[in-house]
Amino acid sequence: MGNKLTRIGRRLLQAVPSVFGIIVISFVLTRALPGDPAVYFAGIMADEESIAQVRRALGLDRGWFEQFGIYVMNLAQGDMGMSLSTGRPVLEELLSRLPASLELTLIGLSFAVLTAVPLGILAATRPGSWVDHLCRVLVTAGVSLPTFFTGLFLIYIFYYLLGWAPSPLGRLDFLYIPPPHVTGFYTLDSLIAGDFETFRASVVQLILPTVTLGLFAMAPIARMTRASMLNALGSDYVRTARANGLSRHVVLITYALRNAVLPVLTTLGMVFSFLLGSNVLVEKVFSWPGIGSFALEALVASDYAAVQGFVLSMAMLFVVVNLAIDVLHTIIDPRVGMDD
Amino acid sequence: MIQFLRHVRYVMSENPVTVAAFVMFAIIVILALFGPWIVPYDPLASNMRIALSPPNWAHPFGTDQLGRDVLSRVIASARLDLGIAVSAVALSFLIGSALGCSAGFYGGWTDRIVGRVSDTIMAFPLFVLAMGIVAAMGNSIENIIYATAIINLPFYARVSRAETYIRRNAGFVHAARLSGNTNARILATQIFPNILPPMMVQISLNMGWAVLNAAGLSFIGLGVRPPDAEWGIMVAEGATYIISGEWWLALFPGAALMLAVFCFNLLGDGLRDMVDPLRRT
Numbered sequence: 198m199g200n201k202l203t204r205i206g207r208r209l210l211q212a213v214p215s216v217f218g219i220i221v222i223s224f225v226l227t228r229a230l231p232g233d234p235a236v237y238f239a240g241i242m243a244d245e246e247s248i249a250q251v252r253r254a255l256g257l258d259r260g261w262f263e264q265f266g267i268y269v270m271n272l273a274q275g276d277m278g279m280s281l282s283t284g285r286p287v288l289e290e291l292l293s294r295l296p297a298s299l300e301l302t303l304i305g306l307s308f309a310v311l312t313a314v315p316l317g318i319l320a321a322t323r324p325g326s327w328v329d330h331l332c333r334v335l336v337t338a339g340v341s342l343p344t345f346f347t348g349l350f351l352i353y354i355f356y357y358l359l360g361w362a363p364s365p366l367g368r369l370d371f372l373y374i375p376p377p378h379v380t381g382f383y384t385l386d387s388l389i390a391g392d393f394e395t396f397r398a399s400v401v402q403l404i405l406p407t408v409t410l411g412l413f414a415m416a417p418i419a420r421m422t423r424a425s426m427l428n429a430l431g432s433d434y435v436r437t438a439r440a441n442g443l444s445r446h447v448v449l450i451t452y453a454l455r456n457a458v459l460p461v462l463t464t465l466g467m468v469f470s471f472l473l474g475s476n477v478l479v480e481k482v483f484s485w486p487g488i489g490s491f492a493l494e495a496l497v498a499s500d501y502a503a504v505q506g507f508v509l510s511m512a513m514l515f516v517v518v519n520l521a522i523d524v525l526h527t528i529i530d531p532r533v534g535m536d537d
Numbered sequence: 538m539i540q541f542l543r544h545v546r547y548v549m550s551e552n553p554v555t556v557a558a559f560v561m562f563a564i565i566v567i568l569a570l571f572g573p574w575i576v577p578y579d580p581l582a583s584n585m586r587i588a589l590s591p592p593n594w595a596h597p598f599g600t601d602q603l604g605r606d607v608l609s610r611v612i613a614s615a616r617l618d619l620g621i622a623v624s625a626v627a628l629s630f631l632i633g634s635a636l637g638c639s640a641g642f643y644g645g646w647t648d649r650i651v652g653r654v655s656d657t658i659m660a661f662p663l664f665v666l667a668m669g670i671v672a673a674m675g676n677s678i679e680n681i682i683y684a685t686a687i688i689n690l691p692f693y694a695r696v697s698r699a700e701t702y703i704r705r706n707a708g709f710v711h712a713a714r715l716s717g718n719t720n721a722r723i724l725a726t727q728i729f730p731n732i733l734p735p736m737m738v739q740i741s742l743n744m745g746w747a748v749l750n751a752a753g754l755s756f757i758g759l760g761v762r763p764p765d766a767e768w769g770i771m772v773a774e775g776a777t778y779i780i781s782g783e784w785w786l787a788l789f790p791g792a793a794l795m796l797a798v799f800c801f802n803l804l805g806d807g808l809r810d811m812v813d814p815l816r817r818t
Contacts, residue, residue, distance in 0.1 A: 218656065493757055
């Protein structure tokens, strides 16, 4: 166990430079505004006095290093500035919208993993069969799909033509009242409240956007599963396992899959990065009230603190996800002993 | 050379999909180069009398809410979309390979700094970083190009670093050094031409992504502005009409975008098969 713990600890330390790098870039982005940043952050309606106030608050009248210090101190206290379009702190705005986005992203990702991994395994165990061809088509077509376009056409087919899907406007049809806030995930909250009617309504709203996200995420996962499964099936340890007369199931799952899953996990990090980006597009298409929509509204309103707060928090979320994936990687990896 | 051509012919005959991709690529390039002379109508001319008419003989792709011909606009977009993607990819190729080559060749601090910079860029969800860059630098087409170039930079830096690193002690490099070439000259005339094939594969795989990225940015209202024709913004404009059943506004530009990206991805896979048969998946 000690071996794994040391590895995990070392990996946690490795996140420090990336976090520092992210903060530096986002500091540069907030200061890269053409002209006087104070004027931008104070907003269009600001007078001389409030601009001066913002300048002092951001430390714009001091040297670069001191400004960076102030920026880091503010961040450490969770202060990302005020959103001009809503008049509330950026962090508060982001946190209140985060569950909507996370619910969408996580369900989309699970949908992609649950379809792409079996597909990749089937394609690898039956090379040249129709499953293999389906997998190849999906892999190349999937990465070429613009998410905003797939989303729109799912709406056209399932809402306009067939009438199966509810109107693509937000997380719940206006007939329903959002469940009491516990986790912020409408599906979970409605289950906790025992309100199955609302649960059904929220699931129905989720189907199209999560399928849109999932279709996009499936391609790299299926590709990687197929490739690493093929690799594992051709390896010496699988041959040995077969030669020892282990059942097909045990060889496939315990020997091949456990090793093949590692590169797939690494790909998941990349996929998550794409998903956080496509989330913005999907939220716009489905009027989903998440952080992506918030960032877009802020972009339109030239609300810079909100946009940069969004970029910074997405990057932090991505760092955390990558960390979690690497920790999981260490736990699954059969080559790292549980005891030594 | 003849051997290479024979190899190309072999790969092509093995893989008809790659041939199809090359043909599609040629069509897209022709549309991008000669689009303004091919279009049946002026892509910006509006005619309210025929607004929102479905596809018909006069307008095969229908007309949009201002009566502009969708086919002409889809063709005219090819130039802008490819222009953005090509300039962005060229920029990140030039800067990325210069950084990557020196990192792989000199090692030490150069390597560490270049590695750290690309790691930091990769630590962001890339589309989100592009949004942040455009928001900070200002909403214009040039800044879309810069943002797309920056987020693609790490890929080129990494590939060129790895490829340079394995060649920096090759026989031909020693020979060039013995004949009195400087480091910079060796990098430019000996190593760089040798790492071009894997870089070409990277470029072609990257082009599709750059097009998708640029279209995504203009879909959310960054960069290209109406009335300019561009696939992403046309889909965005058509989005409001989808719910009322006017599908042709968004379908055709979206399909064009999809085909272009699909073509670049197929081309990238095909090129990889030609350059590096071992990495076929």
